[in-house]
Amino acid sequence: MGEFTIKMPDVGEGVAEAELVEWHVKPGDPVREDMVLAAVMTDKATVEIPSPVSGKVLWLGAEVGDTIAVKAPLVRIETSAEAAEAAPDSVPEALAEKVLDQPVAVSSRSEAGAAAQAKRPAPEPAPAPRETPSFSAKPLASPAVRLRARESGIDLRQVTGTGPAGRITHEDLDLFLSRGAGPVAAPAGLVRKTAVEEVKMTGLRRRIAEKMSLSASRIPHITYVEEVDMTALEDLRATMNRERKSEQAKLTILPFLMRALVRTAAELPGVNATFDDHAGIIHRHSAVHIGVATQTPAGLMVPVVRHAEARGIWDCATELSRLAEAARTGTATRDELTGSTITISSLGAIGGIASTPVINHPEVAIVGVNKIAVRPVWDGAQFVPRKIMNLSSSFDHRVIDGWDAAVFVQRLKTLIETPALIFVEG
Template identity: 30%
Template sequence: MVREFKLPDVGEGVAEGEIVSWLVEEGDTVTEDQAVAEVETDKAIVEVPSPVDGTVREIIPEEGEVVAVGSVIITFDVEGEPVEEGQTEGEARRAAESDAGTAAEADSPGEAEQATTQGDATEETVAEEVSTGEGRVFAAPSARRVARELGVDIAAVDGSGPSGRVTEQDVRRAAESADTEGESGELDVSSPMDGSASTGGPEMTEGPVDSGAPSPGSPAGGAGGSPSPVESADRDRTLAAPATRRVAEEQGVDLNAVPATEQRDGEAFVTSEAVMQYAEAQRQAQQSQAETAAQTPAGERVERVQYKGVRKTIGDAMSRSKYTAPHVTHHDTAVVDALVETRERLKPRADERGIRLTYMPFVMKAVVASLKQHPKLNAELDEEAGEILRKNYYNVGVATATDAGLMVPVVDDVDGKGLLQISSEVNELVQKARDRSISRDELQGSTFSVTNFGAIGGEYATPILNYPEAAILGIGELKQRPVVEDGEVVAKHTLPISLTIDHRIVDGADAAAFANTFIEYVENPELLLLE
């Protein structure tokens, strides 16, 4: 029995995911819950587990492809169930098509052409059959792609790879064999006047193709028993099998521009292999031109990087936040000598328990204590319902810079946890975010966020809201700065803060009041003992 497995919805709102890597190959035996692929969705890379015990039949998308949630990405032969039933019908159909092809060769050229047309009509069905796992076909994704390009029924191709796996070369050999069979029927003749020749290929001078690519008729590009081209491009007429003409159309190649392999009845004859080699030579020439252009001074100053994956997700979120909520940022500074002394006293105790104590747990506890006094900032606006949702729980997101971009791990129920527990959870979540092992659930559900841009320098900023939250607190670099105290300028440890609010539901006065309360807590950390 064939079991299809679709890309699951691994989180609310996810519509697609990128296949980062396959952890199995076709023909591998897998067990239920064994990871078969790594998929990047939204801000995390997640492992996709097998739903069954069985054997991998077909891997559909290639690594790097973006697929929609609900799309079939892999099929399995389930252990203990028959897997050959689907073959019987497929083999019978292929046998019938083979008989029809033989009859076409014996009949008139018009009937042979009709048979070719009928074969084209079944191509989509065969492709669907292979992609959905009906029939036992083991083929690499690249082989399936080439089969579609060349119009080859991959189910009829004999595989030369391990366990009968169909390779790209198997498909190309099958396409060439189909061309040879087509010679018994009617050969199409191309001319500039019949409207059938593509104009995608450039004109070439007399003589063999000389671009570093193998010449038609010499698969290895060197000496061998294959004939050399006897005529070059820019002809008026070209003999070719219908399948070859289809290949030329798909590749955007003018048959009359392809160096011929031989002469037949005074006309130039071209095979699909010659078309593919000519197309490859053109691609290599274009690539060479592009590389030459890239070596110019202007090319060296520009690098094109795809805008996708995590980077695009972040960009979309930032745009939605900035263009939905009117942002206002309030700036202030706290003098935190007492906080520095408190941390220094507690740090050895934390080290004894294997926990690295930073300032972030103090900041998070001060944030929660302030939110309890100023609940307008622990809220969001439900625009559809026309309601402000003020939340009575306190999940704090901690913005984290990673190689893949900005992520916001969330520590739940901060009000019910001590400094050491918060510190341990923050350290663990930040590390998981940076090595991309964090789960989607650990990136959701925050009611308020903190971003510590001071960790890499800087005093003030204008943080963008982690929408739909109503506020985000930015922390600048904690260091000694000049402070006026009793008319004297002295060095004190100061902590700059930047509080951004959604001005639709939070006023500037509310932001200032929250900031004052927060500053009171971090300047007098012993007050946190009362919370």
């Protein structure tokens, strides 16, 4: 024969000790593998301690009410030499199950245990056995019983528990199955799936992850969301598209936004900038190189429309269309994917109500375009339908103060809501 010592398991949450609140066994009792031996309580949960081996209890290391340190000896069990050697060094975390917000029935076996029990609110009396199970509370059962029930497809709420406080035992499961009550049948066509697909992050996806991690770790973001009335711009866009030449690209809202950014950058140059945080130098650019986040089959790319300040609406639309196609087909050059001074992020029709776009490091600002929706707007006399969109813009708070961010977005709002101003020179 051999001897196996069960130690107080690490119950997580940074807990170094726990209070013993219940023994299920006493010296001399026979135990079997997975049988619950004791229950301990932390400030967050009650944890049941199962036995990893079968055998006979030789010694208990504490009394109810005692505080036990993690890894302190708790129970010694006489078992076969083979079982003692094969058993794990500690109780597996999967078996040391936390049972939250459930009363624990404590049977005091000493004055210390009784005193400790008196310190806690008295547990509710165990319910009398009943044929109709209750569906309002989580059934009391050991981790091993729960595991067996899951594997057998048994809903424990349908099983009557005969243990202390209505606890469901292995014998209760045996009786339940002997009565012909089978597993809960799954709806036709529904099966359990356990496969896990491992996808190695490589290539562009890895570079995107590195770029996003760099931006999030080094740039303190501030996001400013503003509602913009797109009705006038959408009417103008529809008119211009009807009259466009065959060689001209179809206008989206992005060329208008790009031209509005050019006008705003001329008035607020601090936003069209990059920040070398190693050298502590802000580079304010007179050229407006606008990156446009573009979804491709390979992942997110940011082609750059260079010198937007020297391009008109149609030229911006043509260049944007060319670059987006090059990005999607994988033919964009390195120069076409680098060097932006400010970025636009747009998810088009699925753009949501608002977003928190991540700045394209080392830039200091990014403008997020959300979807357009028709909403009722009060015009002073009545509600009228208007096409409304939110701009969600993020800024590097080391460089851009909240006030300057608001001024920038409000200027964009004015230009977009009065699109004729976009075309005014000077």
